[in-house]
Amino acid sequence: MDYKKIDAGDVEYLISVLGSERVFTNEQINDDFSHDEMGGISRKPDVLVEVLTTEEVSKIMKYAYAHKIPVVARGSGTGLVGASVPVYGGIMINMSKMNRILEIDEENLTLTLEPGVLLMELSAFVEEHDLFYPPDPGEKSATIAGNINTNAGGMRAVKYGVTRDYVRGLEVVLPNGEILEVGGKVVKNSSGYSIKDLICGSEGTLGIVTKAILKLIPLPKKAISLLIPFPSLDMAIGTVPEIVKSKAAPTAIEFMQREVILAAEEYLGKKFPDNSSDAYLLLTFDGNIRDEIEQAYEKVADICLKEGACDVFIVDTDERKDSVWSARGAFLEAVKASTTDMDECDVVVPRNKVAEFIKFTHELQDRFQVRIRSFGHAGDGNLHVYVLKDALSEDAWKKKLSEVFEAMYSKSRELSGLVSGEHGIGFAKKAYMLEQYSHEYVELMKNIKLAFDSRNILNPGKIFQ
């Protein structure tokens, strides 16, 4: 694509808007800004800027639009598909300093905040007010705007849904620099196309979120988890449809295997409360009264024992929750630390196909002689399957990875699944998404992009490009 190269004049303009202390070039740009947590791609922006206000973002976009300079907005850079990597260079806008919580509205149950607020800050803040923001992706140091842009899911999706379900309104700077407000504090909205819902999950390609209004719900007062050991993964995952059918409504149904638990123990230097079984389900129930939660979990515990669980362990106090969930939270990092490199498949399949898909990845492990690890959200069908490089050479790894991925994505299509459950398409998963969607679907997406960004300057080279 034909973009203007950043020159001294462009940098001068940016300094005139932001001051020299918030504009970085060349060696001043930390290497961290050239990549995310995994996309398999890296490139530094030509210039990195820090913004503090919507007006600054608007001025930068107006300038970039007029001069046809590519722009990428970045939060914490915790993505996994290279969506925030500036593959065409240009300007990177670091949004993480716009991180103020602006208003908690207890009459409308909404929270208004800037894009750079971290998920962990957000949840701690609202919980102090006895309110709850349910989306709960594993990466708590992600920014809220990053979550909105990938439509992040997380563990509580089984009961509460995903990020999009909790976005009420957005302030967005469009690629041409105009500022647009979409949605609001209203609960219902049938007023034309929902632009807000298009922005959610658009991976920074349609606009830059500069403010968000989130929906909150009353904080459930108590939560109890169950850690359920099974003799085999098949048996564990095979039990999930029975749990769903019981209508006991757990907030999370996670599955994990012994080898991932052992990796987490080593990574954290801390023992998991039990590692004697091959496979585990981890369920959480929430509510306001202990007895009511106990009733719900006992029903599920009985189902699990009937289906062949070795036991059902009760995770009911802060210490116990910490011992289990701190390990669960470290799985990704632990698997990463156990190998030289890895890549991830984040497919989502119908919930009753999870067992079949996981079994298939085990076959692939043998067929391709490569280590594959998985854990994930058995309750919503979103799997995280990691292919590990270990001692393979770079070339052998690339080749093997593409074969294994091809096999997994075609299996997912066969099961009526989709390419990404919650990590997005970004740069790394474009080919697999294009294989799945029809020409019409892709054309529609392209035309939407064109309607927002006729000069294609905002995060180019992503999703379908």
Added chain:
Amino acid sequence: MDILVCIKQVPDTSKVEVDPVTGVLKRDGVDSKMNPYDLYALETALRIKEQQGGLVKVITMGPPQAKEVIKEAYMMGADEGTLITDRKFAGADVLATSYTISQGVRKMGGFDLILCGKQTTDGDTAQVGPEMGEYLGIPHITNVLKIIDIKEKSMIVEMDMPDTIEVAEIQFPCLITVEKDIFQPRLPSYKRKLTAKDKEIRILTINDLDDKDEMKYGLNGSPTQVERIFPPSVNKDREIWTGTGDKLSLQMASKLRELKFI
């Protein structure tokens, strides 16, 4: 080997509020749980039992609802449980409490080893364990980090002292209090919950004890006078270091060592 574990029911919250006027802890609506430090003592006992055989018994002192904490111990694998409860025990300080429990222990029979958590999360005194050892006339070691060896008549342990870590051998019968993280406590089992539903919990009142002198129990037997209860001030002290990565990593490592985190 017969092991006794002393456990206590404490409020299930880290944010107990104190009534600013009366100075009394507000416990309404707060669930109870086993004192987190006692989980390590119970886990230690269960592991020794798995290795050496014998029985793990638990004892607690508290109001009738403290039965729940014994049920929790059953769900983790304890074999027998006793609750010492009597209105006359109310208001006991550490001295009266350790005397009462030691009286109860005498009624439960002989033990090779008595295990306690290093302290409770509500009282935080860390005194009841060793005071019980004194009343029972047995040797005791506090703040045990690790059990190195269990012999026929003694055990060798590592204990955490203010500036040093010492290795000591102690003869049975004895009492030790264990540090957090000596072992990762197991989780309560739903299967055990089902089987232990009707399991007996032995109750001891003042009438069951050898010493029935009411002046030694509860408020009467407590020389401690509580003048005021107030929430601790929050310590938000922070140190900020600047320097090169090399220098800071060394500084960090020596600080962590000084604090005994590593």
